Amino acid sequence: MTIAAGALPAPTWGRPWIILWCAVLAAVVLPMALAQPESPMLIYPVGWEIPFKTWISAAIKWLVEEFDLGLFTFKQLTRGIAWLLDGPLWLARAILLDGVVIPLGGERVVALPPLSWLSLTLVAACFAWRSGGGRLALLVGGCFLYLAMFGWWESAMVTLASIAIAVPFGVAGGLALGIAGYRRRRFEQAMTPVLDLMQTMPIFAYLVPILFLFGFGPVAAMIATIVFALPPMVRVTMFALRQVASELVEFGRMAGCSRHQLLWKVLMPSARPGLMVGVNQVIMLSLNMVIIASMIGAGGLGFDVLDALKRLDIGKGLEAGLSITLLAIALDRLSQSLARRSLPRRAGSQLGRSAGPLLILGVLAVPTALGTLVPALAHYPDAWRITTGPIWADLVKAINIRYFDDIDAFKNLLLLNVLVPMKRGLADIPWVAVVVAAALAGYQLGRWRLALLTGCLVLFIAVSGNWEKSMVTVYLIVVSVVLACLIGIPIGIVAAGAPAFNRVVQAVIDTLQTLPTFVYLIPVIMLFQVGDFSAIIAIVAFAVVPSIRYTVLGLTGVPAHLLEAARAHGCSRAQVLLKVRLPLAFPEIMLGINQTVMMALSMLVITALVGTRDLGQEVYIALAKADPGRGLVAGLCVAFLAMVCDRLINAAADRRRRTLGLAS
Amino acid sequence: MANADAVSRRVAAAGPRRVGTGLKLALKGVWKLFGPDADRILVTSSPAPSPGELATRNIITAVRDVNLDVREGEIFVIMGLSGSGKSTLVRCMSRLIEPTAGEIVFDGKDLLRASEREMIEIRRHRMGMVFQHFALLPHLSVLDNVAFPLDIQGVKRAARYERARQVIDLVGLAGRESHFPRELSGGQQQRVGIARSLAVEPDIWFLDEPFSALDPLIRREMQDEFLRLQTLLRKTIVFITHDFDEAVRLADRIAIMRDGVIIQIGTPEDLVTKPATPYVAEFTRDIPRAKVLTARSIMAPIEGPLIADARVSGDARIQDVAEQVMRRGTAVAVVDGRGDNIGLLTREAVLSVLLGKDIAK
Numbered sequence A: 001m002t003i004a005a006g007a008l009p010a011p012t013w014g015r016p017w018i019i020l021w022c023a024v025l026a027a028v029v030l031p032m033a034l035a036q037p038e039s040p041m042l043i044y045p046v047g048w049e050i051p052f053k054t055w056i057s058a059a060i061k062w063l064v065e066e067f068d069l070g071l072f073t074f075k076q077l078t079r080g081i082a083w084l085l086d087g088p089l090w091l092a093r094a095i096l097l098d099g100v101v102i103p104l105g106g107e108r109v110v111a112l113p114p115l116s117w118l119s120l121t122l123v124a125a126c127f128a129w130r131s132g133g134g135r136l137a138l139l140v141g142g143c144f145l146y147l148a149m150f151g152w153w154e155s156a157m158v159t160l161a162s163i164a165i166a167v168p169f170g171v172a173g174g175l176a177l178g179i180a181g182y183r184r185r186r187f188e189q190a191m192t193p194v195l196d197l198m199q200t201m202p203i204f205a206y207l208v209p210i211l212f213l214f215g216f217g218p219v220a221a222m223i224a225t226i227v228f229a230l231p232p233m234v235r236v237t238m239f240a241l242r243q244v245a246s247e248l249v250e251f252g253r254m255a256g257c258s259r260h261q262l263l264w265k266v267l268m269p270s271a272r273p274g275l276m277v278g279v280n281q282v283i284m285l286s287l288n289m290v291i292i293a294s295m296i297g298a299g300g301l302g303f304d305v306l307d308a309l310k311r312l313d314i315g316k317g318l319e320a321g322l323s324i325t326l327l328a329i330a331l332d333r334l335s336q337s338l339a340r341r342s343l344p345r346r347a348g349s350q351l352g353r354s355a356g357p358l359l360i361l362g363v364l365a366v367p368t369a370l371g372t373l374v375p376a377l378a379h380y381p382d383a384w385r386i387t388t389g390p391i392w393a394d395l396v397k398a399i400n401i402r403y404f405d406d407i408d409a410f411k412n413l414l415l416l417n418v419l420v421p422m423k424r425g426l427a428d429i430p431w432v433a434v435v436v437a438a439a440l441a442g443y444q445l446g447r448w449r450l451a452l453l454t455g456c457l458v459l460f461i462a463v464s465g466n467w468e469k470s471m472v473t474v475y476l477i478v479v480s481v482v483l484a485c486l487i488g489i490p491i492g493i494v495a496a497g498a499p500a501f502n503r504v505v506q507a508v509i510d511t512l513q514t515l516p517t518f519v520y521l522i523p524v525i526m527l528f529q530v531g532d533f534s535a536i537i538a539i540v541a542f543a544v545v546p547s548i549r550y551t552v553l554g555l556t557g558v559p560a561h562l563l564e565a566a567r568a569h570g571c572s573r574a575q576v577l578l579k580v581r582l583p584l585a586f587p588e589i590m591l592g593i594n595q596t597v598m599m600a601l602s603m604l605v606i607t608a609l610v611g612t613r614d615l616g617q618e619v620y621i622a623l624a625k626a627d628p629g630r631g632l633v634a635g636l637c638v639a640f641l642a643m644v645c646d647r648l649i650n651a652a653a654d655r656r657r658r659t660l661g662l663a664s
Numbered sequence B: 001m002a003n004a005d006a007v008s009r010r011v012a013a014a015g016p017r018r019v020g021t022g023l024k025l026a027l028k029g030v031w032k033l034f035g036p037d038a039d040r041i042l043v044t045s046s047p048a049p050s051p052g053e054l055a056t057r058n059i060i061t062a063v064r065d066v067n068l069d070v071r072e073g074e075i076f077v078i079m080g081l082s083g084s085g086k087s088t089l090v091r092c093m094s095r096l097i098e099p100t101a102g103e104i105v106f107d108g109k110d111l112l113r114a115s116e117r118e119m120i121e122i123r124r125h126r127m128g129m130v131f132q133h134f135a136l137l138p139h140l141s142v143l144d145n146v147a148f149p150l151d152i153q154g155v156k157r158a159a160r161y162e163r164a165r166q167v168i169d170l171v172g173l174a175g176r177e178s179h180f181p182r183e184l185s186g187g188q189q190q191r192v193g194i195a196r197s198l199a200v201e202p203d204i205w206f207l208d209e210p211f212s213a214l215d216p217l218i219r220r221e222m223q224d225e226f227l228r229l230q231t232l233l234r235k236t237i238v239f240i241t242h243d244f245d246e247a248v249r250l251a252d253r254i255a256i257m258r259d260g261v262i263i264q265i266g267t268p269e270d271l272v273t274k275p276a277t278p279y280v281a282e283f284t285r286d287i288p289r290a291k292v293l294t295a296r297s298i299m300a301p302i303e304g305p306l307i308a309d310a311r312v313s314g315d316a317r318i319q320d321v322a323e324q325v326m327r328r329g330t331a332v333a334v335v336d337g338r339g340d341n342i343g344l345l346t347r348e349a350v351l352s353v354l355l356g357k358d359i360a361k
């Protein structure tokens, strides 16, 4: 026996790992026990920090003030870009909101009114009706009607105008980069890490340098929006083009297509359904960003929510939040159904085809023109306005009065027994130990390359001087993710077994995913005031979605023949779940947890608004002080934390999948 | 019944097959290797590296030193098991895949020397291809799909639609011009694929397993359709299949491929009667002999005065004439292309071919 055992190769998770991890533990405990409180092993010394912030700030300052591109300066370039966007944005706002006044010389002017609220509502409903039928028309029309009736029309039009311009630019830019990446592997390889970084950087971190480069105002906000919404479009484009069947490409070449023809006549039309998914994403991300960009002057609905949050005006905040949500739902469903209808159908009668545009033109023009005579058509009359603000305010007040003690007791219980001790504990771990542990986990899961990556990324966080805030971030994320998984995975397990329940769950999580991040903060603040606890609840609510979705996906994806085999061997339902389905679904569930971590990180930064003391706050402060270096470095720290988690979890999931024989 | 009709029609029409003697396409020492440094290894090593040597270097040999000629007007079938390199070889012929080494002579011109522009011109006007999974553009109607290659060439709308309607008629899809691919059955989709590849009147027609994705019944129907088209159009055809039955039905000549190497080229009859290797013999074992053997190959010499009153072509397959011979009770005469008697087909000979197979099974 001993010989046989000795001849076996050591199992990967065997003894050497235990020794290594013990060594790490020792590295944690020993310095804590032995060293003086101020030892550099424990707390990263201020003197060792590398001043990335100041360097970056100086570099950006130099860019803006001195950099000369030869023909023009960098400043002129940014002005040029701003000018390029300014025109379309002005036009969109003129159509939707402001109208145009054309001077005819002298005193005489022609005033063209903006689109009537009735026109736009009807047109949106028409499109919805044509692409998705009566129910969708009702939904979309209802959403727009809400905006008018509750007095959010002007704000919503400001937001809509930004989106109407940002989306085409985002889509076109994403397509161009995606096509370039599709054609040249090199370019894709160069682009991938940048895209990774852009997608893991917290949204706020974009705002600071853009504020610096483009100033305060709607155009700067729109640029931030485009930059933020671009990466998924790039990825979707490359993916969708690669997905086009190789036979179709070969056919195109055999038909004698030039490169240009191949792209526009074969690849793009065939990839269209996939590309439309990207367009939908750009719309949703733009909406999300436009709202956050109200911090640098986008105005619109985002400004209303922010304003209400600052003044703790509960009713107004809820109503404005709801109008953002409804706008998001309307745009999302409309674009999705247009995407689904992207394959042409056999043409109907000639009359039917030409009637559509005519009808829409009529609906646009008639109420708008009549609006000059009937003011109720031009502006939704104030007298018809409804507001529920006071009701909400009273409700929240009532809840707070009635349940304040209970809520507060619960909050304190959690804070005192879980949150605060954990926060302290994490803060006390010596930074050296964390760096070593990250590298070791990397080595165990992915050998030297991963070890080097994770070790260096964590080291950067220490070196950049954000250690303390990063540990607060880690604590918030760990607590939120654990909670999200504790809630999400059981729901997923139940949903996977009960189709009716699953339908309800899917509908709820679809809606949750359309909500802009801002919206989550509103109810939380109202009920729990500011602080870590509120932040955690908002993060959990936002990040629970993927843990549910992937659990359902993984469990329902287990091949039927395996389940049959298990049942044939006499497994009970519980045994099938525990011994067959869960282990096989494990890689998928890991991916879900990974997504949960990513979403939690992106929400975390927003929660700085409710007063956390983490990296999000650092970015937020940088924004307030217009300090691009500080904001970018803090943003990088968040991105690096995200990357470390992502790489480690992915490596673990990959490994698991390989042992299960699921990977190719 | 339709099958038998079609086959006999073909026999009647083709008689001795009118395969020209002109050379359409010739491959000389064509190689295709996939893998790291695949381009250099052939240049640097001589003699050519052995399969084992290539494998140890992580290089996949998809096509290995292929030499073959495709004659004008013939149906040249390439067959082999999955992964034997058929698709790669046919894509080398049109340079969809760039061969690692070798020469590809199309109408006397080396394709590998053609520029990008010239290749586009050649593909636009002189080559057509049909794909296993149809490769129809999902966003275009049948009419637009068929007219697509003409659109690419810049043919005016009216002209290209007229031509497209002609070929749609030819493949029997008239009336479905405005349908979209997803509204058609597999067989109909492949008819569109065939019509599309014919729209430009290509000189050479490549078909890569065109019927493999279809149900057996539809497959036979499409094979008949294909033979009907070929009797009308007389294209030079390179046809890929992994189904020996199909190969035998359609081919003038068959090349058998294994691991990137062509092991034998010959008529179906050659492959059955004179297999070059045990592998070929194994491959052809299950084919009923009557389907491949011709009257010429089993006829008896004429001794004395001819008493037969019926005649069959020397190229006719036994399967097609068996009934005629068995019914008659006497031997029938075998004639060559000019109508001269060259031998006698006896009942015994036919019977032994028919039974030989059955006994072997």
Ligand SMILES: Nc1ncnc2c1ncn2[C@@H]1O[C@H](COP(=O)(O)OP(=O)(O)OP(=O)(O)O)[C@@H](O)[C@H]1O
Binding pocket: B034, B035, B060, B061, B062, B080, B081, B082, B083, B084, B085, B086, B087, B088, B089, B242
């Ligand atoms: N782009 C490629 N890269 C690497 N290997 C390839 C590539 N294309 C084909 N091969 C390999 O070349 C060999 C021949 O493939 P090919 O597709 O030509 O076979 P086939 O005979 O057409 O098979 P099938 O009947 O399955 O279509 C296979 O081993 C395949 O894995």
Ligand SMILES: [Mg+2]
Binding pocket: B086, B087, B088, B209
């Ligand atoms: Mg193939």
